[in-house]
Amino acid sequence: xxxxxxxxxxxxxxxxxxxxxxxxxxxxxxxxxxxxxxxxxxxxxxxxxxxxxxxxxxxxxxxxxxxxxxxxxxxxxxxxxxxxxxxxxxxxxxxxxxxxxxxxxxxxxxxxxxxxxxxxxxxxxxxxxxxxxxxxxxxxxxxxxxxxxxxxxxxxxxxxxxxxxxxxxxxxxxxxxxxxxxxxxxxxxxxxxxxxxxxxxxxxxxxxxxxxxxxxxxxxxxxxxxxxxxxxxxxxxxxxxxxxxxxxxxxxxxxxxxxxxxxxxxxxxxxxxxxxxxxxxxxxxxxxxxxxxxxxxxxxxxxxxxxxxxxxxxxxxxxxxxxxxxxxxxxxxxxxxxxxxxxxxxxxxxxxxxxxxxxxxxxxxxxxxxxxxxxxxxxxxxxxxxxxxx
Numbered sequence: 001x002x003x004x005x006x007x008x009x010x011x012x013x014x015x016x017x018x019x020x021x022x023x024x025x026x027x028x029x030x031x032x033x034x035x036x037x038x039x040x041x042x043x044x045x046x047x048x049x050x051x052x053x054x055x056x057x058x059x060x061x062x063x064x065x066x067x068x069x070x071x072x073x074x075x076x077x078x079x080x081x082x083x084x085x086x087x088x089x090x091x092x093x094x095x096x097x098x099x100x101x102x103x104x105x106x107x108x109x110x111x112x113x114x115x116x117x118x119x120x121x122x123x124x125x126x127x128x129x130x131x132x133x134x135x136x137x138x139x140x141x142x143x144x145x146x147x148x149x150x151x152x153x154x155x156x157x158x159x160x161x162x163x164x165x166x167x168x169x170x171x172x173x174x175x176x177x178x179x180x181x182x183x184x185x186x187x188x189x190x191x192x193x194x195x196x197x198x199x200x201x202x203x204x205x206x207x208x209x210x211x212x213x214x215x216x217x218x219x220x221x222x223x224x225x226x227x228x229x230x231x232x233x234x235x236x237x238x239x240x241x242x243x244x245x246x247x248x249x250x251x252x253x254x255x256x257x258x259x260x261x262x263x264x265x266x267x268x269x270x271x272x273x274x275x276x277x278x279x280x281x282x283x284x285x286x287x288x289x290x291x292x293x294x295x296x297x298x299x300x301x302x303x304x305x306x307x308x309x310x311x312x313x314x315x316x317x318x319x320x321x322x323x324x325x326x327x328x329x330x331x332x333x334x335x336x337x338x339x340x341x342x343x344x345x346x347x348x349x350x351x352x353x354x355x356x357x358x359x360x361x362x363x364x365x366x367x368x369x370x371x372x373x374x375x376x377x378x379x380x381x382x383x384x385x386x387x388x389x390x
Contacts, residue, residue, distance in 0.1 A: 013133045017126060017353035024341045032377035035347040037173060037321060037365045041290045042238040043279055050278025051271060060274070064267040066258045068096025068246065072273040075280050076246055084205075084229075085219035086248060092224040093254045096268045097261065100203050100232040100245035105131040106264065107228065107247070110256040111197055112137040112164040119158060119166040121150055123324065123354035123361070125173050125201070137164070141355060146313075148175035148324065152186050159190075165197035165228075166190070171204040171214065171319025174354045174363040178212040178319040188217040192226050203232035203245075204320040206287050207367075209298060212318045218248055225250050235367075236287050237279045242272040294321055297366040297374040304378045305364075310385045312359055321367030324351065327360045329389035336388055337362065344384030346377050360389075 003011065018036050025031045054060060067073070073094045080086040080094075088094060097103040104127070112118060114136035120128055122141045132139040140163070142154045155166060166187055170179035184200070191198040198217055205214045218227045229248040233239035249257065261267075298317055305315045305325060312326040329336075333350035341347050351361025364381070366374050 009134060009136055013130045014126065014353070016130070017349060021337065021341070021347055021349060024338060025347050028341050028345065031341055031345045031347050032373060032380060033347040033368065034364045034366065034374075034377050034381065035349050036368070037235075038240050038368045039235055039238050039290070039321070040293065040368050040370060043242070043275065044237070044282035044286050046282045047237070047239075047275040047278040050281075051275050054271075054274050060271050062270070064270045064273070066262050066267050067254070068094065068268055069270060069273050072096060072277055075277050079280060080248065084202075084216040086216055086229065088248070089224075091251055092218075092248055093251050094246055095249050095254070095257055095261075096244070096246045096273065098243040098245065098265055098268050098272075099234060100201065100230045100247070101127050101131075102243075102265070103230050103245050103247045104128060104199070104201070105134065106257060106260045107199065107249075108132055108135040108137055110253055110260055115162065116164045117160060117162045118164060119155060121155075121168065123148070123174050123351065123356040124167075125169055126353045128167055128169075128201075129355070138162075143357070144175075144177070147316075148172065148177035149179060150183050150187060152183070152190070155187065156190060159194050159196070163194065163196050165199050167199045167201065168217075169201040169203075171207055171212075172322075173204065173320055174322050174349070174351075175324040176317035176320050176322045178208060178214065181213075181215040184215055184217045185220060188220060188223060188227060192223070195226070197226050197228055198223075199228045199230065201230045203230065204235055205231065206236040207291070207294070207321055208319045209295060209317065214319070225252070228253075233276050233279065237276070239272075239276065239279070242275055243269065244272045244276045293370055294367055296371040297321075297369060298323075300371055300375050301364060301366050301378050304375070304382065308382050308386075310382065310389065321365055323364045323366070324356070325362050325364060327362065327385065327389060329360045331360055331389055333360050333362060336360070336385075339388055340381065340384045344380050344387075346380040346384060348381065
């Protein structure tokens, strides 16, 4: 098709990297994927039981409330207070979406007009940058520190009268960094001072390692008016295909988001919400028990990578299930990723998709594989990189 028939808005958006890499994987059978970020396990049995119980209910065949069914929002309210220290009251609200990506993409046009600015910390999550551009807003990028933690002073320097929000992701995709309570509090207070929103993406809240702890900025007192929190069932509950996300929003945004969601989705799928209610009833050790395999995979990855001579800096992962490695190389990262798939049967994600600068980076995801498969994949990766960049 002639590009002139495609909107400039869409032309400005980068080509999604995950489908691109996945297409390469499909054409190279046997490839071990360290690419897309999903958990190796599926939903708890309680999710399936809940769906089976309601499978023939007429409720599943009808549209539901735009913001989510009341049974689900009530269950989420309990979860938020128990695990996040976030209380739902007259100043805020729960809003259910078809995944937290949808939450973010619906949120931006609700808070920003064309030409307004959204601050993203780099390396950023590429779908956030894409959503900002699709809303005709402007992504303003701020590099993180060498440990991938926020540079508060740098954020201060780029806030203008067009800034509408600062976005944080902790635990972080793609770097695995877990921001401290002090860092997130400083950013939240900065947003309050400037009358802008703090968008806190917490999709990986359950994936925390060593002595790290997860902190929800919305648990701070007097923050409801400027704090927006995004959550997902895709990761911790193995719900990627069920498309269940939700956000905690200032009460003043509720009517605006209903306009957007009613236009795009009408209402989140009821069957998925029923499944999620069931998942929330699973024993407390459900996630903890599944994390054991991911923790073992993380250790395998870090040990093997840091024993190699391929990295410009030691690899680390404080949370989520990603390692963002900087290579001893100036090669094109996309070409390296392509050659790793085609020649060595292992898939990664090039760092340029996340606007990683100052070197050649690859993102490694270890959540989808068991420790034995991860070990095989990392060994293939190391062998491939030894050939391609040394």
